[in-house]
Amino acid sequence: MAAASAGLGGMTSICNKLKHVTVFTSTIICHALKRRISICIGRPQSQPQTKKKSVSQGMVGVVGLEIHAQINSLSKLFSAAEVRFLAPPNSLVSFFDASLPGTLPVLNKRCVEAAVMTGLALNCSINRKSLFDRKHYFYADMPAGYQITQQRLPIAVDGKLTYSYLGGHKRNQMVTKCVHIKQIQLEQDSGKSLHDEPHNQTLIDLNRAGVGLMEIVMEPEMSCGEEAAAAVRELQLILQTLGTCRGNMAEGQLRVDANVSVHMPGEPLGIRTEVKNINSARFLARAIDYEIQRQKELLEQGGAVQNETRAFDQKTSTTVPMRDKEDFQDYRFMPEPNLPPLRVYDSVSVPAGLDPSQLVLVDELQACLPELPSVRRDRLVQTYSILPEHSFTLVNDDKLLDYFESVVKSTKAAPTKVIGWVMKELVGLLNQQNLEISQSPVSPHTLAELLDLLEAGHISSSAAKHVFQELWKSPGKSAEQIVQEQDLGLLSDPAQLRSICQTVVDTHPEQVRAIKQGNQKVLNKLMGEVQKDTKGRANPVQLRAILQEMVST
Ligand SMILES: Nc1ncnc2c1ncn2[C@@H]1O[C@H](COP(=O)(O)OP(=O)(O)OP(=O)(O)O)[C@@H](O)[C@H]1O
Ligand SMILES: [Mg+2]
Numbered sequence: 162m163a164a165a166s167a168g169l170g171g172m173t174s175i176c177n178k179l180k181h182v183t184v185f186t187s188t189i190i191c192h193a194l195k196r197r198i199s200i201c202i203g204r205p206q207s208q209p210q211t212k213k214k215s216v217s218q219g220m221v222g223v224v225g226l227e228i229h230a231q232i233n234s235l236s237k238l239f240s241a242a243e244v245r246f247l248a249p250p251n252s253l254v255s256f257f258d259a260s261l262p263g264t265l266p267v268l269n270k271r272c273v274e275a276a277v278m279t280g281l282a283l284n285c286s287i288n289r290k291s292l293f294d295r296k297h298y299f300y301a302d303m304p305a306g307y308q309i310t311q312q313r314l315p316i317a318v319d320g321k322l323t324y325s326y327l328g329g330h331k332r333n334q335m336v337t338k339c340v341h342i343k344q345i346q347l348e349q350d351s352g353k354s355l356h357d358e359p360h361n362q363t364l365i366d367l368n369r370a371g372v373g374l375m376e377i378v379m380e381p382e383m384s385c386g387e388e389a390a391a392a393v394r395e396l397q398l399i400l401q402t403l404g405t406c407r408g409n410m411a412e413g414q415l416r417v418d419a420n421v422s423v424h425m426p427g428e429p430l431g432i433r434t435e436v437k438n439i440n441s442a443r444f445l446a447r448a449i450d451y452e453i454q455r456q457k458e459l460l461e462q463g464g465a466v467q468n469e470t471r472a473f474d475q476k477t478s479t480t481v482p483m484r485d486k487e488d489f490q491d492y493r494f495m496p497e498p499n500l501p502p503l504r505v506y507d508s509v510s511v512p513a514g515l516d517p518s519q520l521v522l523v524d525e526l527q528a529c530l531p532e533l534p535s536v537r538r539d540r541l542v543q544t545y546s547i548l549p550e551h552s553f554t555l556v557n558d559d560k561l562l563d564y565f566e567s568v569v570k571s572t573k574a575a576p577t578k579v580i581g582w583v584m585k586e587l588v589g590l591l592n593q594q595n596l597e598i599s600q601s602p603v604s605p606h607t608l609a610e611l612l613d614l615l616e617a618g619h620i621s622s623s624a625a626k627h628v629f630q631e632l633w634k635s636p637g638k639s640a641e642q643i644v645q646e647q648d649l650g651l652l653s654d655p656a657q658l659r660s661i662c663q664t665v666v667d668t669h670p671e672q673v674r675a676i677k678q679g680n681q682k683v684l685n686k687l688m689g690e691v692q693k694d695t696k697g698r699a700n701p702v703q704l705r706a707i708l709q710e711m712v713s714t
C-alpha cells in the first residue's frame with residue numbers, strides 16, 4: 162500500500178465542494194429548557210407527591226453507552242502515518258488516510274493486540290475470526306465517504322464491567338454494579354472539521370483520520386448519570402492500566418455517546434435519544450440526568466420522545482438536537498473488499514506454515530495482562546486492612562500508592578494509621594495547594610519518622626499534626642528536629658501537667674459547673690484549653706484523668 166506521509170495543505174478547500182458539513186455544538190441555537198437536574202444516586206428519582214398520578218410517575222431512566230477509545234499506537238489503524246495529538250494540521254496524513262485512489266489498507270497489528278487485550282480485561286469472548294465492513298457517511302472529514310468498522314462480526318463480544326461509586330442516602334456507601342459489554346469493534350476515527358465562522362468556511366484537518374478506535378458498546382443497563390460516569394471512570398482506568406488507550410477525555414482520546422430513554426420498570430424500553438461525543442465524566446453525568454428529566458417532562462406534557470441525536474451544551478448544562486442527524490441515516494453497510502477476515506489464534510493452534518511472530522496470539526496476551534484495578538484494590542484491602550474507598554483513591558493515583566507503600570515499609574505504625582495520615586493530612590494539603598504528590602515537601606521517609614515518634618509515645622497526635630504542618634513549611638528538616646526545636650515532646654512531668662490543668666480549671670468556673678451538673682461533653686473544651694497552652698503536648702489519657710479528678714472534688 163501507499164502509506165507515506167504527505168502534506169495536505171490543499172485539503173482545506175475540499176469542504177466547499179461537499180454538501181454535508183458537520184455542525185459544531187456552539188453554532189446550534191440552543192432552545193434548551195432551563196430546569197433543575199435531579200441527580201440520581203443509584204435509585205429511582207423521587208417524584209413529588211401529587212394526588213393525580215402523572216404519566217411519568219414511577220418511570221426510570223435507562224442508559225446505554227457507546228465509547229470510542231483511541232488506541233494508543235504509534236501509527237494509524239490502516240496506514241503508517243504517525244498518531245500524535247496537537248501536530249500541525251494535515252501533517253500526519255498518508256495517501257490512504259486522504260483516500261487517494263489506488264491506496265489500500267494494511268492492518269496495524271498493535272491495534273488488534275490492543276483490542277484483544279481490552280476485550281480480555283473486560284471479560285469478553287474474543288472472536289477468532291472477525292470481519293471489516295464499510296459504513297457510509299458523507300462528511301467532509303471522511304474523505305473516503307465511508308468508515309471501515311466491524312458491523313457484522315466484531316473482534317470481542319459478551320463482556321462485563323464492574324464499577325463502584327459512593328452512593329446511598331448520605332453518599333458515603335460504596336455501591337458496586339455491573340454492566341454488560343455487548344461488543345468491542347475496531348474502526349477508524351474521522352478527521353476534524355474546524356469551523357471558521359468569521360470567514361464562513363469549514364477547514365478540514367485529517368491528522369485524526371484513520372487513527373485506530375475501539376468502539377466499546379454497553380448494554381442499556383444503567384439508570385442515571387452517576388452510574389454512567391462511574392463506569393466510564395473505571396473503564397478509563399482499565400484502559401490506562403493496559404496501556405491500550407491513554408484515556409485523556411479532554412484530548413478526545415475517550416469519547417462517550419450516551420443513549421438515554423425512560424420507561425416504567427417491567428415494561429419494554431422507551432425510545433432512546435443519543436447524546437454524542439461527551440468528553441468528560443462530569444458532563445456525561447449531567448447530560449444523562451438532564452436528558453432523563455427532559456424526556457419525563459416531555460411525556461408529562463403529552464409529547465413523544467424522538468429517536469434523535471443530541472449534543473451536550475456545557476454552558477447551559479442541557480442537551481440540544483444536532484442538525485446534521487435530523488434525517489434517517491442509511492449507512493449502506495457492505496463488506497470491506499480490501500481486507501480479508503481478521504484472524505487471531507492461540508499459540509497451540511497456529512496453522513502450519515504461519516509465522517507466530519506475525520500473528521496475534523490470544524493466550525499469550527492473556528498471560529501478560531497487567532494486574533487490573535479491581536484486583537489491585539482487593540489486594541490492598543486484604544494486605545493493609547484499609548477501607549475499600551481508600552483503595553479506590555490509591556489505585557486512581559499510582560504515585561500516591563507508591564508513597565503510601567513506602568511509608569508503610571519504613572514505619573512501625575500500622576497501615577490503617579498510615580492511610581489516615583496520607584488521606585487526611587497529606588492529600589488535604591496537596592489539594593489545598595494544588596500540588597502533585599511528586600511535589601510533596603514531606604517525603605515518605607520523613608512521614609514514617611514522624612509516625613514512629615507518635616507510635617513510640619514521644620509526641621501526642623495533635624503535636625504530630627503540628628509537626629507535619631511544620632515539615633511542610635520547612636522541607637529537609639526531620640520530624641525529630643522540629644520536635645526538639647519547638648519543644649513538642651509529650652509532657653512527662655505529672656506535676657507540671659497538674660499545674661497547667663489547675664490554671665485552666667480556675668479560669669473556667671462556668672464550664673466546671675456544667676461538668677459537675679453532668680454535662681461531660683464540656684470536659685473536652687477544658688482538654689482543648691490545656692492542649693492550647695501546651696501546644697498539644699499533654700498525653701490525652703493522663704490529661705482527661707487529671708481534669709476529671711479536679712472537677713469532681
Ligand atoms: N431503549 C434504549 N435506551 C437506552 N439505551 C439504549 C436503548 N436501546 C439501545 N440502547 C443503547 O444504544 C446503543 C446502541 O449502540 P449501537 O452501536 O449498537 O447502535 P447505533 O447507536 O445505532 O450505532 P452508531 O451510533 O455506532 O452508529 C447501545 O449502547 C445500547 O445499550
Ligand atoms: Mg455504535
Ligand SMILES: [Mg+2]
Nearest residue numbers: 227418420435
Ligand atoms: Mg450510537
